[in-house]
Amino acid sequence: DAKTTQPPSMDCAEGRAANLPCNHSTISGNEYVYWYRQIHSQGPQYIIHGLKNNETNEMASLIITEDRKSSTLILPHATLRDTAVYYCIVRVAGPLGGGYQKVTFGIGTKLQVIP
């Protein structure tokens, strides 16, 4: 699986949009981008994933560039409860997928939402 690069930390004002970038320049055509977050010391929680189209769910939006070499996770109205470490990973998915056994969770981006 392709490796990802994320900034180690970011701040965001409460109520504003938080835009978390991720570079995955060596991503393959059959690899999806996944985002997870870890609040305090809890277990990581799935947020969203996508292949090449932009995706949105009740938690966030995922914007993937046309060349798929980078993506941005958007939390539209950040709250204090969104303070967490956010992980961007890429993995093969689908019936021929390689599973999570080859996936590396890096150190992620520590997002601090400021009142």
Next chain:
Amino acid sequence: NAGVTQTPKFQVLKTGQSMTLQCAQDMNHEYMSWYRQDPGMGLRLIHYSVGAGITDQGEVPNGYNVSRSTTEDFPLRLLSAAPSQTSVYFCASSRGGFANTGELFFGEGSRLTVL
């Protein structure tokens, strides 16, 4: 629906002692895995299983044993605890086996200290 349940949540061991971290999931997931998380580092895969009776090593397997006799349970055994195994351990599961297509569901973690 309990999801992924880990026990114990906290444990203190002396060097050389053995113990088992328990992990159970009630979602009928084929894929289960164990990670460890150390300060300043991401999640590192210890062992994983793609179904009952099938296990394999991850990135950092030394000092740990696993077995998968049922779909629901995936215990992690420390054979002879060492201070280097002081860490937070997370169990995770996902539907599907090798080709799991869904997101990972994590437990709340087990915090182990080896003196």
